[in-house]
Amino acid sequence: MATSLNGRRVAILAADGVEQVELVEPRKAVTDAGATAEVISLEPGEIQAMNGDIDKADKFTVDRVVKDVSVDDFDALVLPGGTMNPDNLRADENAVRFVRDFVNSGKPVGVICHGPWTLVEADVVRGRTLTSYPSVRTDIRNAGGTVVDQEVVNDNGLISSRNPGDLPAFCAAIVTEFGK
Secondary structure, three states: OOOOOOEEEEEEEOOOOOHHHHHHHHHHHHHHOOOOOEEEEEEOOOEEEEEEEOOEEEEEOOEHHHHHHOHHOOOEEEEEEHHHHHHHHOOOOHHHHHHHHHHHHOOOEEOOOOOOHHHHHHOOOOOOOOOOOHHHHHHHHHHOOOEEEEEEEEEEEEEEEOHHHHHHHHHHHHHHHHHH
């Protein structure tokens, strides 16, 4: 990939239960394009990633804790999925505030799979069009969003995808959007 993100700082907000490939592949895409990516989580230490929500995968070091960061620290945000990850995030007021502030700032946000649950909790999907894993779609609609079944949707810098199968298109879309 091109080095279109030189000097950009990307937050990857994740907690225990994150779908490993949805953390690893976007992080690789943005760092390969020249960005610095940091894993932001609820507590210091490590988070436990999962494969298919069932099997434990690798652990990832937390770079910074969400209560100690601000939107001003980053140029873009990635919200990976996995069922437990966004469920943990949406129960944390600091994570919800960070996501709300990020979306409201107008800076780009990439979200995949179950990740929109945190957007719903932050009340930032109203009037927006996005895609997600099928089981999250009713929640998005109930929160005032419009759902489409597409590989990638870009609604004014809110880039969304459905599942790990969409990762090649998702990663390309976030690199392009984060470089604007």
